[in-house]
Amino acid sequence: MMPRRRCNTGFTLVEMLVVSGLSALLVLLLANAWMGFGRPLADAIARARLTQEANLAAAALARDLSGSLVGSVGSKQQGLNVGRLVLGGSELWLCFDGGPAPDGVAEWAAPDTVITYAADGDRLLRQNQLTGETFVAARDVESMEVADLGTALRITLRLRYRDLARTYSFIAKNP
Numbered sequence: 001m002m003p004r005r006r007c008n009t010g011f012t013l014v015e016m017l018v019v020s021g022l023s024a025l026l027v028l029l030l031a032n033a034w035m036g037f038g039r040p041l042a043d044a045i046a047r048a049r050l051t052q053e054a055n056l057a058a059a060a061l062a063r064d065l066s067g068s069l070v071g072s073v074g075s076k077q078q079g080l081n082v083g084r085l086v087l088g089g090s091e092l093w094l095c096f097d098g099g100p101a102p103d104g105v106a107e108w109a110a111p112d113t114v115i116t117y118a119a120d121g122d123r124l125l126r127q128n129q130l131t132g133e134t135f136v137a138a139r140d141v142e143s144m145e146v147a148d149l150g151t152a153l154r155i156t157l158r159l160r161y162r163d164l165a166r167t168y169s170f171i172a173k174n175p
Contacts, residue, residue: 042162043164046161046162046163046164047164047166049140049161050140050159050160050161050164050166051166053138053139053140053141053159053161054138054157054159054166054168056137056138057124057137057138057141057157057168058168058170060117060124060126060137060138061117061137061155061170061172062172064094064115064117064126065081065094065153065172065175066175067080067081067175068080068081068096069081069096069113069115078097078098078102079096079097079098079113080096080097080102080104081094081095081096081175082095082096082097082104082105082106082112083095083106083108084148084153085108086146086147086148086153089145089146089147090118090119090143090144090145090146091116091117091118091144091146092116092117092118092146092153092155093108093114093115093116094114094115094116094117095107095108095112095113095114096112096113096114096115097112098110098111098112098113098130099111099112110130112130113128113129113130114128114129114130115127115128115129116129117137117144117146118144119141119142119143119144122139122140122141122142122160123136123137123138123139123141124136124137124138124139124141124144124157125137138157138159140159140160140161141157141158141159142158142159142160142165143157143158144156144157144158149171151173151174152171152172152173152174153171153172154169154170154171154172155169155170155172156168156169156170157169157170
């Protein structure tokens with residue numbers, strides 16, 4: 001009788017290490033490919049968010065720079081823009097005529113309505129100094145610069161969301 005030959009059916013340690021290394025390489029390649037798909041989407045979301053915030057800021061500024069205070073009731077002179085101030089190049093004050101007998105003069109206090117715009121932290125705040133009402137005109141605001149050009153204002157907003165920054169400039173001509 002002939003002795004039977006014994007057959008090993010398992011894997012060697014070297015074979016297991018090679019398969020593990022190839023699996024790790026495959027996982028790494030798949031992760032990089034997945035990041036390549038996700039990055040443009042994240043950038044598009046950031047661009048859309050910054051554009052939306054810039055549009056919100058532009059709408060609020062356009063409402064107040066239109067020449068009269070929206071929602072004013074009374075005579076034609078009531079709520080007309082009678083003055084503007086640029087403070088430190090980073091704050092905008094608008095004065096709207098008020099009271100029972102509007103006089104066309106910016107008094108910068110009651111009965112006139114004073115609206116201010118200023119960047120505070122990462123927000124652009126609009127404040128009505130007469131009522132004390134404050135609301136956020138835009139978020140993700142890094143800075144605001146205001147320049148009085150004589151017959152117009154230039155308002156420059158720098159917005160940042162995650163790694164993306166954009167600068168928007170608005171020119172508001174006198175009404």
